[in-house]
Amino acid sequence: MDIRLPFVKFSRDELPVGTPVVGMVGGGQLARMTQETAIALGVQLRVLAEGPTVSAAQAVADAPVGDYKDPETVRRFAAECDVVTFDHEHVPTDLLRALEAENVKVFPGPDALVHAQDKAVMRSRLDSFDAPSPAHQVVESAAEVADFAKRVGGFPIILKTTRGGYDGKGVWFIDGPDDADIAVAFGSGVPILAEEKVDFVRELSAIVARSPHGQAVAYPIVESVQRDGICVEVTAPAPGLAPEKAAQAQQTALRIAGELGVVGILAVEMFEARDGRLLVNELAMRPHNTGHWSIDGAVTSQFENHLRAVLDLPLGSPAARAPYTVMVNVLGGDVEDMHRGLLHCLARDPGLKVHFYGKSVKAGRKVGHVTAYGSSLEETQERARHAAAYLTGTIDE
Numbered sequence: 001m002d003i004r005l006p007f008v009k010f011s012r013d014e015l016p017v018g019t020p021v022v023g024m025v026g027g028g029q030l031a032r033m034t035q036e037t038a039i040a041l042g043v044q045l046r047v048l049a050e051g052p053t054v055s056a057a058q059a060v061a062d063a064p065v066g067d068y069k070d071p072e073t074v075r076r077f078a079a080e081c082d083v084v085t086f087d088h089e090h091v092p093t094d095l096l097r098a099l100e101a102e103n104v105k106v107f108p109g110p111d112a113l114v115h116a117q118d119k120a121v122m123r124s125r126l127d128s129f130d131a132p133s134p135a136h137q138v139v140e141s142a143a144e145v146a147d148f149a150k151r152v153g154g155f156p157i158i159l160k161t162t163r164g165g166y167d168g169k170g171v172w173f174i175d176g177p178d179d180a181d182i183a184v185a186f187g188s189g190v191p192i193l194a195e196e197k198v199d200f201v202r203e204l205s206a207i208v209a210r211s212p213h214g215q216a217v218a219y220p221i222v223e224s225v226q227r228d229g230i231c232v233e234v235t236a237p238a239p240g241l242a243p244e245k246a247a248q249a250q251q252t253a254l255r256i257a258g259e260l261g262v263v264g265i266l267a268v269e270m271f272e273a274r275d276g277r278l279l280v281n282e283l284a285m286r287p288h289n290t291g292h293w294s295i296d297g298a299v300t301s302q303f304e305n306h307l308r309a310v311l312d313l314p315l316g317s318p319a320a321r322a323p324y325t326v327m328v329n330v331l332g333g334d335v336e337d338m339h340r341g342l343l344h345c346l347a348r349d350p351g352l353k354v355h356f357y358g359k360s361v362k363a364g365r366k367v368g369h370v371t372a373y374g375s376s377l378e379e380t381q382e383r384a385r386h387a388a389a390y391l392t393g394t395i396d397e
Contacts, residue, residue: 012080019044020311023077024056025068026087029357029366030287030303031056033295034087037304043311047087048077056087058358071095078104085264085310086286089116107212107263107310108285115260116285119193120162126280129259131252133280134271135196138162142186145194146177152196159185160193171229173197198279200271204238205290206253207267209305212312216257217305218250219298219318224269224290230364231289233385234327236297236320239377241272249278256283265306267291289329289366294318296353296371297325322373324380328388330368332361335393338368345370345387352387 012021020043024031027049035056038045047056047063057063066073068091075098078084083105096110115122123136135152139145139159149155159182161170170188172181185192203224210216223238224231237246253268260266267288269281291302300308300316308315330338338356345352349372356368370391372383389395 015044016042020083021046021081022307022310023048023081023084024087025074025077025084025091027051027054027056027060027063028087029055029359031087032059032357033292033355034287034303034307035059037301037307041304041307043307046077046081048074055357055359069095071098075099075102078106083107083310085306086113089113089285093117105310108266109261109263112260112262113285116283118162119160119282120191122283123193125260126256129255131256131259131280132278134198137194139192139194142177142182145174145182148194149174149177155179156197158195158197160195161185161188162191162193164190169229198271199274200279201274202238202272203281204241204249204270204272204278205234205267205288206249206270207265207288207291207294207302207318208250208253208257209265209302209309209315209318210254210257210262211309211315212263214258215315216254217315217318218254219291219294219302220320221246221249222290222293228364230329230331230366232329232331234290234293235377235381236293236325236327239324245272245278252278252280256280264309265291265302292355292369293325293327293371295355297321297327297373323375324377325371325373326380326384327369327371328384329366330356330370330388330391332359332363332365332367333392333394335391336361338391341391341393345390349383349387352383354387354391 022043023046025048027047031047032055035045045060047060049057049063049065078099085107093110093114096106099106120138126133137148149157156175159172172185205222205224207219220237222234222236225233257266265287267284271279271281287302287306294301299319305315353371359367370384370387372380374380
């Protein structure tokens with residue numbers, strides 16, 4: 001197999017003295033959005049891209065193409081970087097441990113990142129320090145699924161692949177012991193985690209940043225709206241969330257970051273249960289969709305604090321700039337030319353912020369997001385929702 005990377009456009013000798021080089025594995029929109037803050041900080045961002053036209057490769061000049069699962073490819077990429085971080089969580093843990101053994105700085109490290117890669121490992125570790133979680137159990141048969149359901153009060157329950165699931169993929173809502181999706185889940189080829197189906201009021205997200213020497217900051221708790229397993233809208237701060245609940249969510253996320261030794265951004269997705277519990281749903285150790293509002297709505301964006309953290313620079317303020325910020329994802333639909341809607345959206349709302357990811361339009365695909373901020377929750381929501389709907393062709397007025 002030919003694992004040669006394309007030539008590197010910049011050599012270390014051509015950069016200004018002292019310029020740090022951060023390598024990001026993965027060329028998606030997260031790497032693309034990291035580039036803006038890298039430029040401002042004078043950081044040279046390198047991206048190990050999946051292809052020459054992926055989202056980040058369009059914006060980052062130094063974006064060699066290679067397979068993130070191939071040890072030699074990743075090793076050669078890392079050799080040109082001061083620190084390696086991630087656009088996604090899929091790099092094999094053993095590969096990252098090999099890099100660390102060669103004195104490569106990897107943030108978050110493999111011992112932390114595995115908790116975002118493997119849901120069973122995550123649940124076991126969270127249990128060890130009593131982090132609040134839904135009832136759960138690794139199951140190996142339909143009989144064990146039925147036994148688990150009985151233990152948590154009956155069906156419905158949730159089954160999840162322990163590895164590889166995202167945006168609703170690898171998740172099954174099981175209504176009874178004869179549900180056909182039980183066989184589908186066990187046919188996935190990876191271990192299966194059963195969880196209680198939480199009766200929740202809404203979904204929340206707690207985002208924190210943590211540096212190698214332990215400095216940490218917590219962003220305002222946000223409310224996220226999911227549709228078909230995909231985040232469609234985020235409101236910061238979560239409307240009507242009691243201050244003590246917000247503080248509890250932030251403290252939980254900060255504790256998890258410290259216990260797991262996370263360096264960089266940690267997103268802790270939570271359920272606000274109807275019975276008042278705040279339960280950890282999933283973890284992500286990278287900039288996260290629920291933190292995109294911070295680009296325009298916070299003093300320091302999640303992308304800037306991620307770079308500051310992995311370079312062990314002092315972290316910036318996560319405080320909100322306005323009483324409310326609303327981010328709505330722009331999802332692909334029937335309209336291929338998203339840019340045709342900019343004239344209307346920007347003329348109607350000069351305060352609107354639009355972010356496109358350089359992706360071709362496919363049904364349900366995240367191709368961008370819009371952000372509005374202001375003092376009125378209802379007005380701010382309407383502005384962001386209108387813009388996203390107009391860009392996708394859902395409305396035409």
